[in-house]
Amino acid sequence: MDDDLSQHYQGSPELLMFLASTVHDMKNSISVLSGTLEHLLTNVPATAAAPVPAAAEPAQYQQLSQMLYQTRRLNDSLIQLLALYKEVGKPGYPFDPSPRSVRELVEQVEGQARILLQSRGIAFETDFAPDAIWTFDEELVIGVLVHAINNAIRYTRDRIRLSVRVDGDYLELRVEDNGDGFPPAMLAAGAQAMDVRDVQVRFSSNSSGLGLYFSSEVARMHRHRQRTGAIALENGGELGGGCFVLRLP
Amino acid sequence: MTAMVQSDGEIDWGAKRYLIVDDFVGIRQLLRESLRNLGAKHIDQAASGGEGMMLLAKTRYDVVLCDYNLGDGKNGQQVLEEARIRNLILPSSVWLMVSAEKSVESVMGAAEHQPDAYIIKPITEGVLLTRLNRVWIKKQIFSEIDQAYADKDYLRAARLCEEQIPVNPLHAIDLLRMKATLQLKAGDPLGARKVYEQVLEERDYNWARCGLAKIMMHDGEVEEAQKMFQAVIADNRFYIDAFDQLAQAFQLQGKHEEAFDVLQKAAKLSPNSVPRQRTLGQTALRLENIPVAERAFRKCIDIGEYSVAKTVDAYFGMARVCGKKNDTKEAIRLLNAAVHQFGGDQVTLRAKITEGLVYHETGDFRRARKSGDELEAMLADESRHRPDTATCLDMATLLFAVGVKEAPVGLLCYIARNNHDNVPLMDELQKIFDKARMGDEGTELIRSSRKEAADMMNKGVLLWKSERLQEAIDWMRVARHALPHNMRILFNSAQILISRLQQTGYVRELADEAIEVLMHVDAIAPGQPRFAQLMEQLALLAPVSGVVAAAAASEYEAANGAVPDS
Numbered sequence: 001m002d003d004d005l006s007q008h009y010q011g012s013p014e015l016l017m018f019l020a021s022t023v024h025d026m027k028n029s030i031s032v033l034s035g036t037l038e039h040l041l042t043n044v045p046a047t048a049a050a051p052v053p054a055a056a057e058p059a060q061y062q063q064l065s066q067m068l069y070q071t072r073r074l075n076d077s078l079i080q081l082l083a084l085y086k087e088v089g090k091p092g093y094p095f096d097p098s099p100r101s102v103r104e105l106v107e108q109v110e111g112q113a114r115i116l117l118q119s120r121g122i123a124f125e126t127d128f129a130p131d132a133i134w135t136f137d138e139e140l141v142i143g144v145l146v147h148a149i150n151n152a153i154r155y156t157r158d159r160i161r162l163s164v165r166v167d168g169d170y171l172e173l174r175v176e177d178n179g180d181g182f183p184p185a186m187l188a189a190g191a192q193a194m195d196v197r198d199v200q201v202r203f204s205s206n207s208s209g210l211g212l213y214f215s216s217e218v219a220r221m222h223r224h225r226q227r228t229g230a231i232a233l234e235n236g237g238e239l240g241g242g243c244f245v246l247r248l249p
Numbered sequence: 250m251t252a253m254v255q256s257d258g259e260i261d262w263g264a265k266r267y268l269i270v271d272d273f274v275g276i277r278q279l280l281r282e283s284l285r286n287l288g289a290k291h292i293d294q295a296a297s298g299g300e301g302m303m304l305l306a307k308t309r310y311d312v313v314l315c316d317y318n319l320g321d322g323k324n325g326q327q328v329l330e331e332a333r334i335r336n337l338i339l340p341s342s343v344w345l346m347v348s349a350e351k352s353v354e355s356v357m358g359a360a361e362h363q364p365d366a367y368i369i370k371p372i373t374e375g376v377l378l379t380r381l382n383r384v385w386i387k388k389q390i391f392s393e394i395d396q397a398y399a400d401k402d403y404l405r406a407a408r409l410c411e412e413q414i415p416v417n418p419l420h421a422i423d424l425l426r427m428k429a430t431l432q433l434k435a436g437d438p439l440g441a442r443k444v445y446e447q448v449l450e451e452r453d454y455n456w457a458r459c460g461l462a463k464i465m466m467h468d469g470e471v472e473e474a475q476k477m478f479q480a481v482i483a484d485n486r487f488y489i490d491a492f493d494q495l496a497q498a499f500q501l502q503g504k505h506e507e508a509f510d511v512l513q514k515a516a517k518l519s520p521n522s523v524p525r526q527r528t529l530g531q532t533a534l535r536l537e538n539i540p541v542a543e544r545a546f547r548k549c550i551d552i553g554e555y556s557v558a559k560t561v562d563a564y565f566g567m568a569r570v571c572g573k574k575n576d577t578k579e580a581i582r583l584l585n586a587a588v589h590q591f592g593g594d595q596v597t598l599r600a601k602i603t604e605g606l607v608y609h610e611t612g613d614f615r616r617a618r619k620s621g622d623e624l625e626a627m628l629a630d631e632s633r634h635r636p637d638t639a640t641c642l643d644m645a646t647l648l649f650a651v652g653v654k655e656a657p658v659g660l661l662c663y664i665a666r667n668n669h670d671n672v673p674l675m676d677e678l679q680k681i682f683d684k685a686r687m688g689d690e691g692t693e694l695i696r697s698s699r700k701e702a703a704d705m706m707n708k709g710v711l712l713w714k715s716e717r718l719q720e721a722i723d724w725m726r727v728a729r730h731a732l733p734h735n736m737r738i739l740f741n742s743a744q745i746l747i748s749r750l751q752q753t754g755y756v757r758e759l760a761d762e763a764i765e766v767l768m769h770v771d772a773i774a775p776g777q778p779r780f781a782q783l784m785e786q787l788a789l790l791a792p793v794s795g796v797v798a799a800a801a802a803s804e805y806e807a808a809n810g811a812v813p814d815s
Binding site: 021034039083086094110111114135 | 369371373374375379383422452482483484485487
């Protein structure tokens with residue numbers, strides 16, 4: 001056993017308790033916030049049904065949508081900070097891979113993203129083999145994909161596509177958009193995220209650092225027969241914009 | 250699979266009864282809104298674990314959405330445990346545990362009462378619906394297996410798992426896991442071992458590694474098992490089951506210090522388990538580490554307060570701790586509290602034993618002797634049940650120590666008669682006799698007690714083999730009365746009853762008698778292959794499969810307390 005790590009927990013049970021109850025409170029607040037916003041957004045008629053030019057939409061609706069977007073970003077960051085605190089990637093992290101249906105995975109990601117995307121007039125497309133089964137930690141993978149979609153919202157013009165396919169010994173999950181693609185700095189950060197020698201740099205770069213670090217650790221935790229998961233950022237893909245790629249063995 | 254997918258739409262979530270348990274009103278409103286959007290009309294809400302229990306006692310809910318973190322009082326896990334143990338939720342009910350973050354409990358391995366699924370906040374309608382559908386479908390797949398399991402027809406349940414595997418690839422791993430569990434229950438560790446090995450070829454699941462190592466440990470491959478548990482812990486530091494098992498592996502090797510160390514780590518990672526704190530306390534007590542024993546037993550009593558797992562052992566342990574600290578007054582107060590709170594002959598008897606031990610250890614030999622005399626008087630009362638073997642051994646040791654002779658000899662002979670073919674236990678009895686300076690006398694007593702039991706059994710077998718079944722049944726009733734805990738006699742007794750039923754056809758009274766005998770033997774020695782075989786034979790004889798066994802099982806539990814699920 002690696003005693004340094006267990007010391008970490010042994011030393012501060014009170015801090016852990018305090019943290020847990022604070023997180024509980026924050027999650028409750030975020031739940032109520034995003035739940036209420038989703039409720040308000042679905043109850044505003046017409047706009048949700050057909051995306052119209054942004055200028056024609058009531059300002060209030062736009063503001064609600066913006067609030068939901070920011071709430072989701074908050075939630076993403078909270079998930080990632082927590083994972084970081086619990087040392088995602090280390091043996092102390094509650095990693096729980098099980099056989100899951102790809103259809104259910106897509107369903108749940110879509111369920112989390114649908115109203116936000118609708119409210120911003122972004123079309124969401126999915127492409128997957130409905131009968132496929134793969135073994136992974138569902139909570140973590142949903143976290144990574146939803147974050148990738150929230151991220152794509154920033155870059156896309158009006159389309160985001162989630163595709164999942166079995167590629168040999170890997171499950172390849174792609175979040176693509178039809179924007180101008182990731183800027184070079186982002187692509188470089190994406191490449192760095194998978195570089196094991198460069199742990200320090202992965203943190204330092206910028207605000208997208210945490211998300212990339214989280215995603216790369218989630219990918220790395222998935223291991224099967226000497227193969228390890230990975231993430232990548234590319235430009236191009238089906239929609240010609242930015243692509244986030246998660247590959248799981 | 251495709252058929253399953255299509256059947257999703259047929260589940261009418263609107264017609265179900267829902268209970269939401271959350272201490273935060275905003276969340277309750279939000280969840281209610283989501284459920285209403287699914288068409289739900291009957292939705293109850295509770296703001297605390299206690300309120301939740303009250304509603305659960307009144308209504309059988311189809312779906313319970315329960316927050317894990319409920320503030321003061323019971324937490325979500327404790328509400329679930331109590332609801333399950335008090336039978337307040339139907340086997341078909343869905344229990345979703347809601348938590349703020351990825352829960353450590355979900356990957357701990359051996360939490361005895363797992364919810365059907367964990368959901369992390371914030372909950373969106375889509376995720377809620379997907380999880381509800383998923384759990385529902387899984388329950389459909391497992392319903393017949395669970396029924397056979399509840400009826401203790403383990404062999405049939407294992408076969409049902411096998412049948413489901415090819416048609417349900419998504420649940421293949423869960424079905425294999427269940428199959429291995431059932432094979433262990435049916436006393437087929439070899440079969441279970443094969444299943445675990447098969448699963449491990451596919452992927453390194455920690456539950457399969459732990460399952461395999463547990464079997465290896467019981468097969469005497471203790472060191473290999475120890476390494477496997479350590480590998481699981483290295484891989485997942487929250488896999489508490491591996492800690493508990495590793496401690497046992499150390500204990501089997503006589504490495505009590507190492508076992509103690511592991512238990513302490515486990516208790517730090519997951520302090521809210523009554524059995525874990527109890528084991529820690531008992532191990533600490535054996536090592537004379539009084540401060541740790543005290544902390545563990547105190548914690549055990551504290552968490553027991555809100556838990557159905559509350560145990561009298563914590564009170565006895567704590568009394569021993571007080572004795573070690575020369576505080577006999579507090580020890581006696583605790584023992585009185587234990588008798589008052591738990592009651593019953595067994596508890597009264599064990600409290601008296603502990604009292605004697607405490608007096609003896611603190612050097613108050615006069616009072617220790619008085620406790621011994623009182624124990625002797627309690628034993629003389631034939632109408633009372635004898636306690637389990639471990640308690641009998643403790644009691645005999647104590648009685649010898651305080652100078653009583655006849656009662657402990659009687660106890661040890663009783664154990665020898667009831668376990669006549671258990672050789673390691675006979676060695677233990679001999680050691681107690683040796684310590685009391687009665688070595689030769691003890692050897693002779695053990696020999697004659699064992700012979701007495703063997704003779705009784707043989708007479709039954711002879712009658713059975715010579716087809717005098719009615720006489721055999723009558724004789725086995727006599728034998729059972731004389732040796733109520735002798736496994737061989739109990740099994741033979743059930744076997745003869747079943748032979749009779751196979752001859753005459755189904756007779757309710759005889760079947761119930763056989764079931765009662767089998768339930769009793771399963772309670773004192775779970776996981777025997779003969780139990781599984783006889784239950785299966787019996788189930789085949791019953792006019793309506795399963796129902797009779799279930800009724801008898803619950804009757805037995807009502808009369809004798811829950812059959813321990815080991």
